[in-house]
Amino acid sequence: MKENIAVIGGGQMGSQIAALAAMAGYKTSLYDENKDNLDYRYKFVEENIKNLIDKKIYNKNKLDAYKQNLELNYSLENVIKDKTFIIEAVVEKYEVKLEIFQKISNILDEKVVMATNSSFIQASEISKHCNYPERFINMHFFYPPIRMDLIEISHPENVSEDTLKRTKTVSENMGRSVVVLKKETPGFIVNRMLAALVDEAYELYDEGIADFKDIDLAIKKGLNHPLGPFELSDYSGLDIHYYAKLKKFRESGDPKDEPKDFLKEKVVRGDLGVKTGKGFYEYLED
Ligand SMILES: NC(=O)c1ccc[n+]([C@@H]2O[C@H](COP(=O)([O-])OP(=O)(O)OC[C@H]3O[C@@H](n4cnc5c(N)ncnc54)[C@H](O)[C@@H]3O)[C@@H](O)[C@H]2O)c1
Secondary structure, three states: OOEEEEEEEHHHHHHHHHHHHHHOOOOEEEEOOOOOHHHHHHHHHHHHHHHHHHHOOOOOOHHHHHHHHHEEEEEEHHHOOOOOOEEEOOOOHHHHHHHHHHHHEEEEEEEOEEEEEOOOHHHHHHOOOOOOOHHHHEEEEOOOOOOOOOEEEEOOOOHHHHHHHHHHHHHHHHOOEEEEEOOOOOOOOOHHHHHHEEOOOOHHHHHOOOOOHHHHHHHHHHHOOOOOOOHHHHOHHHHHHHHHHHHHHHHHHHOOOOHHHHHHHHHHHOEEHHOOOOOOEOOOOO
């Protein structure tokens, strides 16, 4: 089946997920409630693709496919028209995602796949409040999606075979390695393991045992990781870490899960990492 794809949310993830879909040959529409952000991201991803072509990582056809197959859309109602496959990548807030899916699952027909790229929210937490729960699935990409070769697929127990099969096909056609989880779990495989590392790094920093730069250096040199936990947090976005932690804390009530004050302060100030130019580190525009 030739899917028509809509990506809802055109931030750092959604803009590149839409690019991956377009470069794989799918007609794709990308929507964000913030028009300026969407226009900026479109150009930003175009520059990234050109850069990858210069480095001979992509061939030139990718840029043509990006331009030919991807259209920007400025209305939620319009972006889902005639679509067969939806990928949601808006801000990591449960209420926002739920509102979108409740709205669109009332309009879309029963064959449309509804995937979320959420890092921590399970598809079943959303699907149980929506029409066609068997059409919901987690399709978890990694930043930056146009470079990172993995999609984790996770699904509620009652997912339809058709939904799972088509999600795997789209993921593979995007040229990505795919893992399918047997059961839902917050954070899937990678973020669940990564959370343990980042939590411990934040704990060390909070206890004043070492500066965040030294913790990053220790992990890079001692464990041969390409990025330290604070650099990685900056790349994924400090808001993602904050909201994920807040969700866990609200569910468990365990003080260990409460987001650290230094993290909350940065999120409140809008220092969200690379995407805002400042997080733990500062990033100069080039
Ligand atoms: N950043 C990562 O490394 C990463 C990796 C995997 C998955 N994710 C997930 O991807 C999702 C998006 O993360 P991001 O890093 O792209 O964040 P981002 O802040 O860059 O983008 C979020 C976008 O959502 C838009 N938005 C907010 N409310 C909206 C609404 N009601 N309708 C339409 N658009 C709306 C914002 O304007 C913004 O452009 C989150 O669920 C996150 O957990 C992030």
